[in-house]
Amino acid sequence: MQPTSAAFKQRSRQAIANPVLQKALQNIRPGFQQKRAKAVAQLPEFEALRDEARDLKNHVLAHLDVYLQRFEAKVQESGGQVHWARTAGEACDAVLGICQAAGATLVTKGKSMVAEEIGLNSRLEAAGLTVVETDLGEYIIQLRHEMPSHIIAPALHLTKTEIAAAFMQAHVDLPADRPLDEPRALTDEARLMLRQKFLGAQVGITGANLLIAETGSTVIVTNEGNGDLTQNLPGIHIVVTSIDKVVPTLEDASTILRLLARSATGQEFSAYTTVSTGPKRRGDMDGPDEFHVVLVDNGRSSILGGPTQDVLRCIRCGACMNHCPVYAAVGGHAYGWVVPGPIGAALDPGMIGLEEARHLPHASSFCGRCEEVCPMRIPLPKIMRYWREQTFTRKLDPASARYGIGAWAWLARRPRLYHWTTGLAARTLGLLGGRRRRFKWLPMAGGWTAHRDLPAPEGRTFLAQWRAEEKRRARAGAP
């Protein structure tokens, strides 16, 4: 997909002014934060599990080639095929090739952020295929021609009013006066519309939360069951996934699964955890006749071995964005690419380039709440800081900011001059602060005073007063 991250500032301003989005964002606290906190509190070994998962994924990343090749061999052993894709274009080509070889016209699709990343839908649609998203959130944003605003809740930016409007507009064969006020009515209607698609599709595409090297299996976790219908009913199942998802064993997968749902939705386990190993075998009741795995790199291998490698530990639980006060203010679309929030700020510059994404690692107060909740212990602020340093070194930020910091650093290294300057400024502003002790507006502080008053300094600086205090104490013979 085409990133729009360079427009982060404008888009974040629009997001803050959007009342629907702001209302929708209020659901994050009860819907994600409180549920996660409760689930974590009920698992005494949660912190130990985080350490284990971090170490596990570090081990995998250090031997990624080995595990990916083992995975490929096992997929082939079980009768499936692996397609390696270096770029988004190669990945789309692989999927389209499989669809066209099968003469497919209708494709159902489970939620996949990798598919979003590579722009799969538009590529398939351009080739004349009909693609139907079957995850409720993805289905809604497909109707609205939007991109996901959250990696596990793609339609998080909407309330039921907008969803009902989208259904009214799209489902023209249903009575126009039907009631759609209740969430239940919306899910029932989506089920009704999707059921025909599940049965009619020739190809089902899903993502994967995990790949298991020892068995050649792919794993999806869902809460709607749509993924199972997507991958079991059509004759062909294509898994579109990325190279960072592999773990060595089923046991390792379970370590990560114990963290994933708790961190994401506060569930102990998601409603459905589905392990797929190859196509339908002789004697199997159901399952696809063909099983394909498209393994997408799309820039990940260039992150591997570098200073931001830790981002590849991410299991896409969304906890960082669910706890990020910046995400809570602007939502996901402002970030301008498929992965928003703190993990986006750490990952996206490596994926889409720092020129495009430079705002994202800067738009953080470094509050550290993301790192606090990340189940994989990704040091998100540290990686954002790395990107800030790259921005500075490569002179990608505005010259005014660079000169400002330069001037400040020059002054900060000259204590006498610094104290004289700040002493004068503090006395002046202290006087100007008047009786109310604050400024509603001040030249060069417009960004601050647009939203809040600026408290006035008390007057003389501490260090100036302390010099006088020391003299007074010396005269009084005090310690």
Added chain:
Amino acid sequence: MVDTPPQHSPEAPRRVALFVTCVVDFFRPTVGFAAVRLLERAGCKVEVPPTQVCCGQPAYNSGDRAAAIAVAKDVVAAFDGYDHVVVPSGSCGAMIRVHYPKLLGDDPDWGPRAHRVASRTHELVSFLTDVCGVDSVADLGTAGTVTYHDGCSGLREMGIKQQPRKLLASIPGLELKDMLDAEVCCGFGGTFCVKYPDISGEMVRKKAETIAQTGAAMVLAGDVSCLLNIAGKLSREGHKVEARHVAEVLAGMTDVPPIGAAKGE
């Protein structure tokens, strides 16, 4: 490389260097005097190294690592040799304690000194409780309901949560009422509030709202930078809540007007 802080003997008072921070020095000297008062009451001998300026966060958080390193060296040079370095800010304290070793640790000359200063650096309130063993403060007549904002760096990098609450609880007339999301950032974030003023403004709007919802007469925190932000938003929104550094209350210095407001406003 971790340095063991000197053992305290009753005969020799702890020799404490106060790093007052550039924000306190410029905006709120009262906090510096409150810190001196609290440290002296806890039996410390307080010195204020006169060449101190800033911890270097503006450069560090802007990606100018070279400037941050230069400033960090100046701080290390000024504060090396004391028993402890005490900072009335979780953020600037964490910069020295947590981040200086990352900036200077690999330098053969500066690394050992940076580690020494870092391991002896403490945020003020946690120093009083955890190092000096202070568990109550003198009742100096401050009364009413207060709420406490947990500054991010103090909370997450320095482990400061119960320490200020414990000392506040020792003041008989004071009632602490927690705000919703006390651990959520106020939106200051150093240069962040200047570079992304709209997002910062939205974050502090929520913070001011949750503070006002408590009905407390006073909001306290361990960082003047957060408090400038919070006080500015409270007054802009017309909320009559006083904003003060927690040290002002603990030292009984609430006769000074609150941050960004006239006395008794």
